[in-house]
Amino acid sequence: MVRGRISRLSVRDVRFPTSLGGHGADAMHTDPDYSAAYVVIETDAEDGIKGCGITFTLGKGTEVVVCAVNALAHHVLNKDLKDIVGDFRGFYRQLTSDGQLRWIGPEKGVVHLATAAVLNAVWDLWAKQEGKPVWKLLVDMDPRMLVSCIDFRYITDVLTEEDALEKQMLAQGYPAYTTSCAWLGYSDDTLKQLCAQALKDGWTRFKVKVGADLQDDMRRCQIIRDMIGPEKTLMMDANQRWDVPEAVEWMSKLAKFKPLWIEEPTSPDDILGHATISKALVPLGIGIATGEQCHNRVIFKQLLQAKALQFLQIDSCRLGSVNENLSVLLMAKKFEIPVCPHAGGVGLCELVQHLIIFDYISVSASLENRVCEYVDHLHEHFKYPVMIQRASYMPPKDPGYSTEMKEESVKKHQYPDGEVWKKLLPAQEN
Ligand SMILES: C[C@H](O)[C@@H](O)CC(=O)C(=O)O
Numbered sequence: 233m234v235r236g237r238i239s240r241l242s243v244r245d246v247r248f249p250t251s252l253g254g255h256g257a258d259a260m261h262t263d264p265d266y267s268a269a270y271v272v273i274e275t276d277a278e279d280g281i282k283g284c285g286i287t288f289t290l291g292k293g294t295e296v297v298v299c300a301v302n303a304l305a306h307h308v309l310n311k312d313l314k315d316i317v318g319d320f321r322g323f324y325r326q327l328t329s330d331g332q333l334r335w336i337g338p339e340k341g342v343v344h345l346a347t348a349a350v351l352n353a354v355w356d357l358w359a360k361q362e363g364k365p366v367w368k369l370l371v372d373m374d375p376r377m378l379v380s381c382i383d384f385r386y387i388t389d390v391l392t393e394e395d396a397l398e399k400q401m402l403a404q405g406y407p408a409y410t411t412s413c414a415w416l417g418y419s420d421d422t423l424k425q426l427c428a429q430a431l432k433d434g435w436t437r438f439k440v441k442v443g444a445d446l447q448d449d450m451r452r453c454q455i456i457r458d459m460i461g462p463e464k465t466l467m468m469d470a471n472q473r474w475d476v477p478e479a480v481e482w483m484s485k486l487a488k489f490k491p492l493w494i495e496e497p498t499s500p501d502d503i504l505g506h507a508t509i510s511k512a513l514v515p516l517g518i519g520i521a522t523g524e525q526c527h528n529r530v531i532f533k534q535l536l537q538a539k540a541l542q543f544l545q546i547d548s549c550r551l552g553s554v555n556e557n558l559s560v561l562l563m564a565k566k567f568e569i570p571v572c573p574h575a576g577g578v579g580l581c582e583l584v585q586h587l588i589i590f591d592y593i594s595v596s597a598s599l600e601n602r603v604c605e606y607v608d609h610l611h612e613h614f615k616y617p618v619m620i621q622r623a624s625y626m627p628p629k630d631p632g633y634s635t636e637m638k639e640e641s642v643k644k645h646q647y648p649d650g651e652v653w654k655k656l657l658p659a660q661e662n
C-alpha cells in the first residue's frame with residue numbers, strides 16, 4: 233500500500249573521477265567523469281523508507297542539473313504518494329509542463345534530466361513501499377494502471393491508450409553485451425587484456441568506440457575481431473562524431489569487421505540523416521542504433537516513423553523516467569524494432585535492467601536481436617548492484633529501482649567537498 237506525504241527532497245552532486253583512467257571515453261566525450269545528480273525523497277510515513285533517484289552526467293554541469301531539480305521540487309513536496317501514483321500521468325505532466333520551466337525544455341535537456349532524477353526517486357519509493365523491484369511492480373500492475381502512467385500527448389498518431397492495452401507476458405534473465413573493453417581512452421594493450429578477460433568471463437558481444445581516427449579504428453577493430461573470432465557479435469559506437477556522408481563513407485570502410493550496428497553515427501537530432509545512413513548501411517549488413525541522447529518520446533516516434541533505426545536504445549535517465557520509457561517500449565513494439573538499452577555510466581545498468589526485463593516479460597516477449605549494454609564501472613557504489621551471470625543480467629530481487637547509493641560513496645564523491653575531490657581539485661588547479 234502506498235503511503236505518506238513527501239516531506240523532504242534533497243539533491244546532491246556526486247562525481248567519480250573516471251577520466252583519470254580513460255574510462256568512458258569516446259570520440260566526442262574524451263574525458264568524462266561519470267557523475268550523477270542524486271535525489272532522495274522522504275515521506276512523513278513511519279516506515280522511514282526513502283526513494284532514491286539519479287540522472288547521469290559527465291562531471292561539469294551536474295551542478296546545473298542540481299539547480300533544475302531544486303526548481304522542480306515544489307511540484308513534489310507536500311504531495312501524497314497515493315495521489316502521485318493514482319494519477320501518475322497528471323503528475324508527470326505537471327513536472328514536464330510547468331508553465332515557466334518548460335521554456336528551458338520542453339521535455340529535453342537539463343530540465344528533462346532533472347525530471348528523470350525526480351521521477352526515478354518516486355518509482356524507487358513506490359516499489360520499495362510495495363516490497364518489489366520496479367520490474368516486478370510493472371509486471372504485476374493492472375494494464376490500465378500501467379498505461380495511466382504514460383503521457384500519450386504528441387504520440388497518439390502512432391500509439392493510443394487502446395493499442396497499449398493489448399500486450400502480453402513471459403519471464404527470464406536478460407542477455408547483455410560489454411562496452412568495458414574498448415573505450416577510446418584505452419591503449420591497445422589494455423584493450424587486448426580486457427578483451428581476453430571478457431572472453432574468459434563468457435562475454436559473446438562486444439562494443440568498440442570509433443570515429444576519431446579511421447586508421448586507429450581499423451587497427452582496434454582488427455584486434456578485437458581477431459580476438460573474438462568471426463562468430464561473436466561486434467557493435468560500434470561513434471557518439472555523434474560524423475556528418476551524414478562521412479558516416480556512410482567511414483562505416484563502409486569498417487564494414488569488413490562485420491559490425492551488427494553503428495551507434496549514434498551523427499547528431500541525435502537528425503532524424504532524416506539517420507534514415508539516410510540507415511538506407512546506405514543496411515545493405516552492408518550494418519544496422520543503426522541510437523537513443524542514448526534522444527530527447528524524448530516524440531523524437532523516438534519520428535525515428536521509428538522515418539525507418540531511421542534498426543535498434544532502439546532507451547535510456548533510464550534521459551527520458552522522463554519509467555513513465556516516458558513505457559511509451560517508447562510500446563511504440564518500438566508496434567514498429568517491430570528491438571529495444572537494446574543504453575546502460576553504463578553511473579547506475580544506468582542498475583536502472584535500465586528493470587525496464588528491459590519488463591519489456592521482455594510484458595511487451596516484446598522476444599530475445600531476438602535484443603541485448604542490453606553492460607559496463608563494468610562504479611557498481612560498488614550502489615546498495616543493490618546489478619548481478620551479471622553468464623553474460624546476462626539476472627533479475628534484481630530487492631525492492632525498489634536499484635537506485636540507492638551507499639552513503640559513504642556519496643559523501644566521499646560529493647562535489648566539490650567530498651574527500652576524493654578535496655584531494656583532486658588542488659592538483660588539477662596546478
Ligand atoms: C561518455 C560515455 O562514456 C559514452 O561514451 C557512453 C556510450 O556511448 C555508451 O555506453 O554507449
Ligand SMILES: [Mg+2]
Binds near residue numbers: 471524
Ligand atoms: Mg553509445
